[in-house]
Amino acid sequence: MTDTELAARTAPGAPGSSGGTGTPVVPDVRKRRSLPWWAVPAAALAVLLSLPFSTLRVPGVFEHALNSPSTLHLLALCLVFGGLATSYDLLYGRVGLLSFGHALYFACGAYAAALLMSVLELPLVWAALVSVVGGTLLALILGAVSLRVNGIALAMVTLAFAEAGSILISRDPGRWTGGEEGRSLDTAAIPDAFIGVVNTVNLYWVAVGYLVIVLAVVWWLAASPVGRVWQGIRANEQRVAVLGVNPYPYKLAAFTVGGGLASLGGVAYLLINGGVTPGITTAEFTLTLLVMVALGGAGTRWGPFLGAALYTYAEHRLLQLGGAFDALPAWIAAPLSQPLFILGVLFVLMVFFFPGGLVALPGRIGAAVRDRRAERTRADNTGKADPS
Numbered sequence: 001m002t003d004t005e006l007a008a009r010t011a012p013g014a015p016g017s018s019g020g021t022g023t024p025v026v027p028d029v030r031k032r033r034s035l036p037w038w039a040v041p042a043a044a045l046a047v048l049l050s051l052p053f054s055t056l057r058v059p060g061v062f063e064h065a066l067n068s069p070s071t072l073h074l075l076a077l078c079l080v081f082g083g084l085a086t087s088y089d090l091l092y093g094r095v096g097l098l099s100f101g102h103a104l105y106f107a108c109g110a111y112a113a114a115l116l117m118s119v120l121e122l123p124l125v126w127a128a129l130v131s132v133v134g135g136t137l138l139a140l141i142l143g144a145v146s147l148r149v150n151g152i153a154l155a156m157v158t159l160a161f162a163e164a165g166s167i168l169i170s171r172d173p174g175r176w177t178g179g180e181e182g183r184s185l186d187t188a189a190i191p192d193a194f195i196g197v198v199n200t201v202n203l204y205w206v207a208v209g210y211l212v213i214v215l216a217v218v219w220w221l222a223a224s225p226v227g228r229v230w231q232g233i234r235a236n237e238q239r240v241a242v243l244g245v246n247p248y249p250y251k252l253a254a255f256t257v258g259g260g261l262a263s264l265g266g267v268a269y270l271l272i273n274g275g276v277t278p279g280i281t282t283a284e285f286t287l288t289l290l291v292m293v294a295l296g297g298a299g300t301r302w303g304p305f306l307g308a309a310l311y312t313y314a315e316h317r318l319l320q321l322g323g324a325f326d327a328l329p330a331w332i333a334a335p336l337s338q339p340l341f342i343l344g345v346l347f348v349l350m351v352f353f354f355p356g357g358l359v360a361l362p363g364r365i366g367a368a369v370r371d372r373r374a375e376r377t378r379a380d381n382t383g384k385a386d387p388s
Contacts, residue, residue, distance in 0.1 A: 139259020
């Protein structure tokens with residue numbers, strides 16, 4: 001070190017100096033304490049658990065109090081579809097598998113449970129267990145066939161399986177599925193705690209339990225060594241194969257687990273909705289799941305759940321507000337009265353102006369604010385440096 005450098009370091013006001021003594025001083029760097037990983041999930045769970053005990057009214061958001069049966073039913077649907085979207089994100093967001101047949105396993109769980117309870121008179125627990133196992137095996141079998149191809153070919157193969165299942169349910173062979181009218185829940189095999197409007201709170205607990213199970217399984221797998229292989233497959237499947245890892249078993253594992261979680265969601269949906277209709281068997285329903293995941297943020301912790309909850313809530317509220325556009329001209333009232341039209345426009349705007357979904361909004365807003373402050377600082381410094 002030269003004398004000039006030594007003098008510069010020990011000069012008063014220089015970094016590492018202590019006034020005029022020339023003694024280096026270690027700067028006081030305080031580390032920001034981050035919250036433990038479980039803090040946000042625990043807070044979110046506490047909020048969900050407290051809603052049935054709250055008489056709070058949120059005007060403009062919910063028509064009744066938070067603990068009213070109508071509000072709890074809507075929240076339960078948001079939670080179920082949030083868990084279902086998270087199970088689909090296990091394929092699409094975590095592994096990069098574009099499947100158009102995820103609704104098939106959701107419908108399998110719902111219809112199988114309804115049939116087992118009404119035809120075989122199995123109790124709820126056994127019917128749910130058999131339905132989930134059956135949906136998981138179906139996902140394993142169809143996944144073993146579908147995953148022989150990739151990309152658009154995979155999407156087409158899964159779409160073909162989904163359409164076959166939808167046609168089978170709609171045609172109602174043997175008069176088991178109920179055809180276009182669907183199948184109602186057989187209350188004889190259901191405990192009294194899940195029957196009636198007065199027990200809506202118990203159905204809400206079912207939805208909370210389903211969401212917790214899905215999030216726990218997906219997060220645990222994503223943080224495991226299997227999850228790291230999934231990340232590699234999503235980034236570059238050929239590179240993973242070159243490294244000596246066969247991607248096929250890992251993709252099949254994601255396909256199977258996602259199908260099993262979707263089947264469990266079908267059982268929860270059957271209880272909460274009091275029945276099942278062929279609408280949940282179509283490929284359009286899987287496309288809705290894709291929109292939910294993209295709206296919230298694919299491959300993120302909370303994105304699929306937030307996107308599905310917002311989409312379900314917005315669709316419900318837009319149906320209630322459909323008559324509010326009657327006073328407008330017919331050419332604009334007709335499309336605005338359709339919830340899917342409004343949701344489609346909002347989704348397109350979201351994709352163009354807020355890529356990354358809802359979970360990316362805070363970061364994008366923060367970055368914009370920091371850039372604005374930096375521009376102002378540069379402008380101020382430029383003005384001070386040029387007094388003329």
